[in-house]
Amino acid sequence: MKEINTEDAIGHALCHDITQIVKDKVKGVAFKKGHVVKEEDIDILLSxxxxxxxVWEKKEGMLHENEAAIILRDICKNEYMEESDVKEGKIELSASIDGLLKIDIDKxxxxxxxxxxxxxxRHQNFPVKKGDKxxxxxxxxxxxxxEKMKKAKxxxxNGPILSIKPFVHKKVGIVTTGNEVYYGRIKDTFGPVIIEKVKEFDVExxxxxxxxxxxxxxxxxILEFIEKGAEMVLCTGGMSVDPDDKTPKAIKDTGADIVSYGSPVLPGAMMLVSYYKNNDKLIPIMGLPGCVMYAKRTIFDLxxxxxxxxxxxxxDDLSKLGLGGLCLNCDVCHYPNCGFGKGV
Structure with missing residues (x-):
């Protein structure tokens, strides 16, 4: 820290706040610590x-907080992100599109x-909307x-810490199984729930x-929907281990590669995830457990x-969901502002 004439302070960073008091009008900080003095500030400071x-006396090998903050911004920022102004060594990034937030946790x-x-x-693998911090x-x-900032760089x-994957448009087919529904003994209540959930995204x-x-x-x-251009097929009903629950076998018989039948998430233990190869495209086929119909949030939401x-x-993605994979079934659901699905 050194003392200099105000007229000579252009380009220097203040080492303390400077207060402005105007009777009955203003009482507060006019210039904050760390502010880099500009030419237009001189008359105000003199007044x-x-x-x-x-001011901060710059030494070889040292960076001012705002200079270093720019480096932190650069190692975090990726496309589809907007930055705040640098202030007291702080910068925030916000989403410029709707998408899925990814974070390199090791970095x-x-x-x-x-x-x-x-x-x-924020937590990764959760959707963000344009403008979200x-x-x-x-x-x-x-x-x-x-030198410390060089280490961070x-x-x-090999790339920033954060990234956003844009959501894409998908055509979706829904296959509801069950003799009780097929023969009209009960009304299907699963389909409307699924449609409401997928409509949160850009789907047809x-x-x-x-x-x-x-x-x-x-x-x-399932195969008929794929022939019609479905890019995701969701199957409901018949997903438990009872002898008359045939949906897992039916999905396997399409030729799909079964990633997992079962997940370490409650609600959602009986989830089936598979992929059907159609030319050069991989089409997800999922068997949804019954809990998706009545529970507020489940494995499907994750x-x-x-x-x-x-x-x-x-x-491996599914295995990692075990940490934080227990929904507490709160009376008032605050998801995603809770711990469900946020262990990793």
């Missing part, structure tokens, strides 16, 4: 009685472990070693087929955004 200022931990800098994000970054001290040399519902418990009928109905961002769900 505040500041003939001299205490995030390594940068935060360097000390004197911080990056705080994604991350806040800050340099902790007023000045920081340039090196850790992220090609239709809903209601078929009997005959596996051949289920298989044929997987659907990723499917809509064209992510291929793997067995």
């Amino acid at each position: 505040l009685g500041k003939d001299h200022l205490y 995030l931990r390594e940068v935060n472990s360097l000390g004197e800098m911080m990056i705080a994000t 994604l991350v806040g970054t800050r340099i902790i001290p007023l000045i920081i070693e340039e 090196e850790l992220c040399s 519902v090609l239709g809903q087929s209601i078929v009997s418990d005959d596996p051949k009928n289920i298989t044929n109905s 997987i659907l955004p990723r499917i809509m961002a064209d992510e291929k769900i793997t067995k």
